[in-house]
Amino acid sequence: MIEAFRLGAAVGGETLWDGLDLAFGEGEVWVVTGPPSCGKTLLLTTLRGLRPPEAGDVLVGGLSLYRGKRDAAGAFRSLSGIVPECPASPGGDAPEGAGARDRGATVADLFRLSAMALGGMEAKERRQREGELLSLVGLEGRAGETAASGIRERALASLSLSERARVALAAELFRSPQYLFGDMLLANVGRDWTDTLWALFRALAREGRTIILAERTIPSQWPAAKAGGVSSAGPFLILHLGPVPATPGPSSRGEPGNGVVLRGGDGDEPGLPPGGEGEEGA
Amino acid sequence: MTETSLWWIDWTLNGRTMRRESAVRLLLLFIAASGFLVMLLSGGVDRFLAGQWSVTALLAPSVSEEEGRGIAAKIADLPGVAAAEYHTPEAAWKEFIAAFPGLDSIRTASGNPLPGYVEIRLRRDRLTQETLGKLESALKPLPQIEKVLAGGTWMPRVLGLKRWVNAFLWSALGFLGLLLFTVFAVQERSRAVRLSGDFAFLVGRGIAPRGIAWRRAATAALVGGLSSLVALAAAAALLFRLDTRFSWFRKAVGPWEDLLTPALLPGPVLFCLLAALATGAASRMAWRAAVSPRP
Numbered sequence: 001m002i003e004a005f006r007l008g009a010a011v012g013g014e015t016l017w018d019g020l021d022l023a024f025g026e027g028e029v030w031v032v033t034g035p036p037s038c039g040k041t042l043l044l045t046t047l048r049g050l051r052p053p054e055a056g057d058v059l060v061g062g063l064s065l066y067r068g069k070r071d072a073a074g075a076f077r078s079l080s081g082i083v084p085e086c087p088a089s090p091g092g093d094a095p096e097g098a099g100a101r102d103r104g105a106t107v108a109d110l111f112r113l114s115a116m117a118l119g120g121m122e123a124k125e126r127r128q129r130e131g132e133l134l135s136l137v138g139l140e141g142r143a144g145e146t147a148a149s150g151i152r153e154r155a156l157a158s159l160s161l162s163e164r165a166r167v168a169l170a171a172e173l174f175r176s177p178q179y180l181f182g183d184m185l186l187a188n189v190g191r192d193w194t195d196t197l198w199a200l201f202r203a204l205a206r207e208g209r210t211i212i213l214a215e216r217t218i219p220s221q222w223p224a225a226k227a228g229g230v231s232s233a234g235p236f237l238i239l240h241l242g243p244v245p246a247t248p249g250p251s252s253r254g255e256p257g258n259g260v261v262l263r264g265g266d267g268d269e270p271g272l273p274p275g276g277e278g279e280e281g282a
Numbered sequence: 283m284t285e286t287s288l289w290w291i292d293w294t295l296n297g298r299t300m301r302r303e304s305a306v307r308l309l310l311l312f313i314a315a316s317g318f319l320v321m322l323l324s325g326g327v328d329r330f331l332a333g334q335w336s337v338t339a340l341l342a343p344s345v346s347e348e349e350g351r352g353i354a355a356k357i358a359d360l361p362g363v364a365a366a367e368y369h370t371p372e373a374a375w376k377e378f379i380a381a382f383p384g385l386d387s388i389r390t391a392s393g394n395p396l397p398g399y400v401e402i403r404l405r406r407d408r409l410t411q412e413t414l415g416k417l418e419s420a421l422k423p424l425p426q427i428e429k430v431l432a433g434g435t436w437m438p439r440v441l442g443l444k445r446w447v448n449a450f451l452w453s454a455l456g457f458l459g460l461l462l463f464t465v466f467a468v469q470e471r472s473r474a475v476r477l478s479g480d481f482a483f484l485v486g487r488g489i490a491p492r493g494i495a496w497r498r499a500a501t502a503a504l505v506g507g508l509s510s511l512v513a514l515a516a517a518a519a520l521l522f523r524l525d526t527r528f529s530w531f532r533k534a535v536g537p538w539e540d541l542l543t544p545a546l547l548p549g550p551v552l553f554c555l556l557a558a559l560a561t562g563a564a565s566r567m568a569w570r571a572a573v574s575p576r577p
Contacts, residue, residue, distance in 0.1 A: 050486065078488025112294055113480055115286040117487035
């Protein structure tokens, strides 16, 4: 379980949020939404143990990431995965993947990097796992595709945003993380993939994994928790999509209590736009 | 180690650049190794000077050939002496006529005016004013030795100049070493910056930054040591080729087989160690240029 106590963050002397109390349990899917620049990415970074908060603490399994043992945050990150907002994007400003795109790295290179984070893997085993995961996210085994023309040898910079996001997701799943974070993942992969991702996250949650997504909107067709599944904390509205039902629920049109976010924090509408359709990805 | 081991992270992520950089390093190490081996063998200008110049101990006319040989053998055992050869009066006369043809008329009816002498060559690593002084002190009191010719007043100047020239040559080699380190450091830094995003990826997935840094440095040191070994072997092969082909090279630098003597063998070992340390240090220093993961 990931717990945040009295969490506070400030950027450039300006307080973004303060006094957040959060808890993310095992086998649960969470979506954090909020208006632009409210600090969603910052929240994920803090929860991952990469940036000490200005106030409060984050505990994972009862161990503090910032005030306890020195390697606690590193140990937690080895169990977690992150699909960043700009996955190896040519125009992105995230440091991750920047080197990869600059040197024309391919999809296979990203998996090599992921295998390295895992502590190393034999090439044959790596390629097999790559193939399984790329098929899972719809990027391999397409008609007319050969080994040479396949997605693995394509440069990351040549992929569309949706393809990059799915490749990044596959590269994280490669390491079977206990905790999976996604920053604008649903927005990036696009509407066509939201159902697939829901099924995937549901399967991961059944295995006891925790999924935490930061999004601007929630796809309307995602099933919502019962009443009480929505909470607000600071500028965020946090949707709890668990316990995971056996089958997806009926699509919601914004009825209160179904967990679909309609109202935002600071006067904006971070939830569904009128019409109830999710924001389209690239 | 597997294909995706952290130990070979640079080779895995940037193999083409690594191969190119390694080729450049090998070439530079070869140049440095060649210079180093030449300096090690020759001692700068010591070998050349020791080969060109000798001390002459003129013997008294009463010294027989047998006695002369005996004196030469004893002189050869003195510290700092590489060789001592006795030349008979007749041999001295022939050498004189060869140098000054047409002067055979000075040979009188009483015979050869020239005495026998001992030609003394000093060891190239002991070619100093101090060794010279000790030799002269040892030879002059002997009644069999009439005179010691050791270069007169200009020899100390030559020896002094030799020290400066050797210092300059060793400094040049040191400067080349510094240049090599600078090239290594620049290569490592630019690669570390280029891979900083990948390092951030790994740190963000729980790999300790220090672990990445030390593994990279250790691998760099290992590859640097092996490269220097290859460079030394190539330099030694070149030395062998030049040594056996050009006699002037052998005279100036010395026989290549001297490298295998216990006195000189530590030199190449030290070269490899220094090269390994330099590449490892360059990698470690360049790590600071790699960006740590930022939120």
